[in-house]
Amino acid sequence: MFLGGRMSLAHSCLPAVLLALMTAAATGANECDLLGDKEKESKREIALLQRLEPIFNYSGKVTVQRNQEKYLYIFQVCREIPEGGTNSGLVQIDGVTRKTTVVGRINETHITSGTDWIMLTYKGGDNYGNHCGGEKRKSMVMITCNRKILTGELTMLVEEREKEEECFYLFELESSVACPPLDSHLSVGSILLITFASLVAVYIIGGFLYQRLVVGAKGMEQFPHFAFWQDMGNLVADGCDFVCRSKPRNVPTAYRGVGDDQLSEEPEERDDHLLPM
DSSP states (O other), X not given: OHHHHHHHHHHHHHHHHHHHHHHHHHTTSSSOOBSXXXXXXXXXXXXXXXXXXXXXXXXXXXXXXXXXXXXXXXXXXXXXXTTTOTTEEEEEEETTTOOEEEEEEEEEEEEEEOSSEEEEEEEOOOBOSSSGGGOBOOEEEEEEEXXXXXXXXXXXXXXXXXXXXXXXXXXXXXXXXXXXXXXXXXXHHHHHHHHHHHHHXXXXXXXXXXXXIIIOOOGGGGSTXXXXXHHHHHHHHHHHHHHHOSSOSSOOOOOOOOOGGGSSOOOOOOOGGGSOO
């Protein structure tokens, strides 16, 4: 009876354990963890991580060949790579030996940005062998602005391993999440003009519907306050005619000068017949 009770207890606890595991996976236990304690993380870095959330599921691959060496690099944004093990964010796979090397882990993430780029850095990778003083590997992914695509192809720019320390792997990825927000560039006058045009449109459309559906007007009578605007148009036309007419209203009588034909000598009248004989 005791054994049966333990078995029933185990069966009752199993769903709870599975639910806990699924919840841990859903909450993203293996996501980017910024350097430092949780309470002391940079607010600026937290805001940049929030900008990267649309591409958290992105996975990029790039193959690089140098002389006789050939490597495959796999990168994920704030997600663990199955091929690399716990917290691996960027791994290197040897094309010949198939050896996997972690070159950056998401639990040691640093992030910074500029005007149109975001630099995502994974530290805490596997140690170098004969290079860079045996320090831990570090990978940096430069996410540059491209408004046309959410994510582009991963490109490797350089591997710096000739220094004694601070070596790194540098990659580039184009994405729209790195682009700054667009400014509206609307002036006060433009805003007022748009507001006025919107009010006029509402007045005309609303008045038209009211006149047609409520009043039952037809034709030009459907236009709101048609008589008022008609009188207004006549007044404006009269004012324009008064100001802009080319001739004055009362035309003065034209002056007519004396022509040469009027200055000719009149024929001499003979008055001899009036003399007494």
